[in-house]
Amino acid sequence: MIDFLQLIVSGTATGACYALAALGFTLLWQASGTINFALGEMVMLPAFIMLFFIGPAGLPLPLAFAATLLVSLLVLGLGFKRLVVDPMLKHGVIPLVIATLGLSIAMKQGVRIAFSAQVFTFPAIFSQELLSIGGARLSVSDLGTVIVAGGLVVALQTFLNRTLTGRAMQAVAQNRDAATVLGINVQRMVLYAFLINAALAATTALLVTPVYLAKFDMGDTLGLKAFYAAIIGGFNQSRGALLGGVLVGVLENLVGAYLSPGYKDGVALVLFLAVILFKPEGLLGKPEERKV
């Protein structure tokens, strides 16, 4: 029972990180119809930028994170939108899918050249202690990750639902033409979505890398899991990403511990396939209507 609780907590922590990356994915999809297959690499890159700022540049962690956040906003937010997505949007979804694919190869291999294919350790942001609560030993870093990630999701929800800008972003996601008629600056709202995605990716890197270590291909699994999380929860619902992420993280842990480590990755997958086949709009999503 106590093992079970520990598995749930650490699974939730992992899942919260998937949820952050998934949230960025759904935001981009809603704002611009971009299916971003470079999702995992967009977490990997900030991790290495942070390592650069900590190592060769010698900055303390908080400053390094701030600098990384800035670079991410510029490169993964503004740069990605202006140079890759904008020129291609008029050609439909498929060329853009292929382009993000090319981007993920380029980012991965670029980092491999710059930093080598080694595994790098990353300074911990939480203390490494274990807390004893009712006999269960829970790690501070797991709890911290859940709190930070959960807080970010709640903050983002509040921003989207309660502020004028957030509601304008939602309007753009629902109906571009109507949003334009209402005097909303559509391009600016789309840009905000890209910037938020970049910021979420940098934060995910900060939370994930101390545990999973930095390697040029760390984005492969992370991207896939975040992708599952986004679909399971609901492609067009930001809340869904959180539910999906936590479900994937917890299920992985439970299956790995109790059923078969070989199929640890398989259960989230089966859930993912079941959702696609039977409730394609996701557990919390609304069905998309067919347009003529």
Place this chain on the structure above:
Amino acid sequence: MTRLWQAALLLFALVAIYLLPGTLKNYGVYIVTLWSVYVIAGMGLNLTVGYAGQISLGQAAFWGIGAYTTAIALKAGLPFFAALPLSAALCFGVGLLLGFPALRVQHHYLAFATLGFNVLVFLAFRNEDWLTGGTFGINNIPRPILFGWRLRAPLDFFHLTWIATVVMGALMALLLRSPWGRAFAALRDNPIRAESVGIDTTFYTLLAFAIGAAYAGVAGAFFAPLVGFIEPAPFAVTTSLSMLLMVIAGGSGRLFGPAIGAIVVVLLPEWLRFAAEWYLAIFGVLIVVMMVWLPGGLLSIPDRLRAARVLK
């Protein structure tokens, strides 16, 4: 007259490709054979993506099912020409089973469903040791025997593969000219209109998807004896993505698209090897640049030039 010229040119190209690898060393012949295998799988994917207008990210899974089926059948002593149709039929069947529920949702959801399917198949290859040998894979896969003569030499095996590619290409061309092929195109261009003129869209999309899967099965059947050793790695999602890249880069919905696209995916990385460790990074950047400037693929260049001339 122009049609005759086109036919002559095509025949010349096919014969040239048949003869050309005779001048290459063993590794070169291997790469060209691999290209040929990719072209078969790409033609199948092109039917799904380019003609039926669905995004599939699971072609490598079917490719793997074909390769493992052939490898297991060959090891069990079945002749290659029995294993080949078996692989194709199995992939066709699995394609129907996966496509039937998945195509209810269409478009990007089919992409996600096939991606999930690919990961699942990959996990099965890796974990079901009793059947697939797990991470150790299956080795010593024999080359086919033709008229009592084993095709051990790389060049002989290439010739067999290339003939199969041409036959599969011809079958595809026939299919596309048949009323079925027209229905596929109608489906891609405007599914709602196609439905309203009485085309059973679900049936045709499903058929296109399953035939595409069967092509991947055939490609897999040639891949297994080509490499002689198979393990799960080549059948991961990344390969499905490069197969999709291949179809788009060549020009989706064009018969010769996959042949050109396979050059980009199989041969270009070989040519970029002079750039040493940079080659994959350059490859990635080239893809992005190409999608920005030429979203219709390489075969859309003549159309683009013609359009530019008309505008002047």
